[in-house]
Amino acid sequence: MLFNSSNNNIIITMKQLLRQITIVLVTVLMFNMNLLAQLPKESPEDKTKRMEWWTDARFGMFIHWGLYAEAARHEWVKKRERITDEDYQKYFEVFDPDLFDPNDWAKMAKNAGMKYAVITTKHHEGFCMFDSKFTDYKSVNTPYKKDIIKKWVQAFRDEGLKIGFYYSLIDWHHPDYTIDRVHPQSASTDEEYKELNKGRDMDKYRKYLKNQVKELLTNYGTVDIIWLDYSFPGKNGKGHEDWDSENLLKMVRELQPGIIVNDRLDLLDKKGGWDFTTPEQYKVSKWPEKNGGKVSWETCQTFSGSWGYYRDEASWKSPHQLIELLAESVSKGGNLLLNVGPTARGMFDYRAQDRLKAMGEWMKYNNRSIYGCTAAPAEYPIPDNCLLTYNPKTKRMYVHLLDYPMGALTLKGFEGKVKYARFLHDASEIKLTKPRHNVTHQESNEAGDIMLKLPVVKPNIEIPVIELFLK
Ligand code: GLC
Numbered sequence: 291m292l293f294n295s296s297n298n299n300i301i302i303t304m305k306q307l308l309r310q311i312t313i314v315l316v317t318v319l320m321f322n323m324n325l326l327a328q329l330p331k332e333s334p335e336d337k338t339k340r341m342e343w344w345t346d347a348r349f350g351m352f353i354h355w356g357l358y359a360e361a362a363r364h365e366w367v368k369k370r371e372r373i374t375d376e377d378y379q380k381y382f383e384v385f386d387p388d389l390f391d392p393n394d395w396a397k398m399a400k401n402a403g404m405k406y407a408v409i410t411t412k413h414h415e416g417f418c419m420f421d422s423k424f425t426d427y428k429s430v431n432t433p434y435k436k437d438i439i440k441k442w443v444q445a446f447r448d449e450g451l452k453i454g455f456y457y458s459l460i461d462w463h464h465p466d467y468t469i470d471r472v473h474p475q476s477a478s479t480d481e482e483y484k485e486l487n488k489g490r491d492m493d494k495y496r497k498y499l500k501n502q503v504k505e506l507l508t509n510y511g512t513v514d515i516i517w518l519d520y521s522f523p524g525k526n527g528k529g530h531e532d533w534d535s536e537n538l539l540k541m542v543r544e545l546q547p548g549i550i551v552n553d554r555l556d557l558l559d560k561k562g563g564w565d566f567t568t569p570e571q572y573k574v575s576k577w578p579e580k581n582g583g584k585v586s587w588e589t590c591q592t593f594s595g596s597w598g599y600y601r602d603e604a605s606w607k608s609p610h611q612l613i614e615l616l617a618e619s620v621s622k623g624g625n626l627l628l629n630v631g632p633t634a635r636g637m638f639d640y641r642a643q644d645r646l647k648a649m650g651e652w653m654k655y656n657n658r659s660i661y662g663c664t665a666a667p668a669e670y671p672i673p674d675n676c677l678l679t680y681n682p683k684t685k686r687m688y689v690h691l692l693d694y695p696m697g698a699l700t701l702k703g704f705e706g707k708v709k710y711a712r713f714l715h716d717a718s719e720i721k722l723t724k725p726r727h728n729v730t731h732q733e734s735n736e737a738g739d740i741m742l743k744l745p746v747v748k749p750n751i752e753i754p755v756i757e758l759f760l761k
Pocket of ligand 1: 366519520
């Protein structure tokens with residue numbers, strides 16, 4: 291009730307003050323609850339700069355290692371065989387990788403030509419390879435007793451490799467993680483799900499997940515990459531709300547401003563919600579695009595099909611296929627993250643070692659066609675059975691001969707554009723000839739073509755590469 295004008299003024303001022311205080315309080319509260327979280331803004335140029343080392347590196351090692359290495363029949367064994375926590379416990383009790391020597395692993399990665407490595411700190415099974423304050427389910431509590439990630443980080447950094455952490459958003463061991471369609475105890479009816487999830491509290495799991503990511507990004511120095519895996523929205527699935535992805539990512543960026551983040555947080559339409567896309571176990575048909583623009587990408591691939599060590603798997607890719615996969619990824623502007631699943635004693639399987647060696651042998655002579663390279667400018671047609679990569683800084687083009695031609699190679703549309711040509715592996719000159727018209731025994735007679743004269747015998751290189759100096 292207002293009695294006179296001066297009282298009136300006072301009451302209005304009081305009202306305004308109260309409103310202001312309420313606004314301030316609500317804002318503070320929302321900030322505390324992280325409801326106003328914004329992902330840091332970044333210009334496209336700054337993003338390119340932040341990701342430059344990764345884009346130039348092109349080749350990294352993925353490592354899937356956990357208790358599932360003991361079962362040795364897929365990292366999803368717990369789900370595939372619907373194993374209960376009690377029955378899975380035996381792997382925890384005997385986990386003791388006595389031959390684990392991360393220095394050896396780091397050397398193998400480096401010798402293969404890899405520039406970075408990403409290791410599973412926790413996979414879907416929920417077992418932590420690092421010493422976390424928030425769980426007992428970790429390597430330090432097994433017979434092995436040590437923080438695996440700590441040793442690994444040190445060794446890989448010492449070899450000059452950049453380091454990345456894979457962390458599974460999914461957790462098949464945490465008691466508060468609700469049972470969903472990919473969980474080992476997945477159900478068939480809504481009723482069953484309801485029953486199974488009584489007492490489980492995703493809010494608690496969200497806190498756990500955030501706390502662990504915080505530990506990983508606080509206790510191990512600079513972390514170059516984080517690989518969060520994965521979202522599966524929809525019925526009985528999980529997406530960004532379940533992980534509180536936006537706030538999680540905000541924390542990640544705050545803790546490690548230079549970090550590079552994959553795209554599995556279910557934030558695909560969010561600006562700043564991811565740095566690169568992750569085609570898994572297939573070859574992209576062309577440079578992936580989003581909203582009409584090319585995006586950074588990295589294909590993750592296995593040697594033999596599964597990610598964790600799988601003793602009886604016989605479907606190992608050949609060195610030729612793997613080198614082709616690497617060159618092809620670069621020829622479409624992407625990276626390759628090639629996976630090793632170490633054994634439960636801490637060794638790389640001999641077949642993995644063989645392939646890493648073969649890739650290293652190739653990379654020793656040909657890495658110039660990989661590092662710092664990307665897709666060739668569109669004006670250069672790709673010759674049959676070849677892959678083109680291009681280094682924009684040195685203006686050199688690399689022709690990868692997937693199927694070695696006999697005596698000559700035609701480059702259509704290259705006339706007048708090449709200064710000099712040579713094999714990359716031994717720097718031996720390759721003669722260029724002009725297109726000859728009216729020849730009977732030369733296939734190429736079109737204007738604009740050039741011919742490279744090649745030895746009939748294929749050089750002793752899995753996939754020979756020709757280096758073209760462009761004008
Ligand atoms: C999938 C699988 C997983 C693997 C990952 C690698 O998300 O669930 O086992 O770690 O792909 O990209």
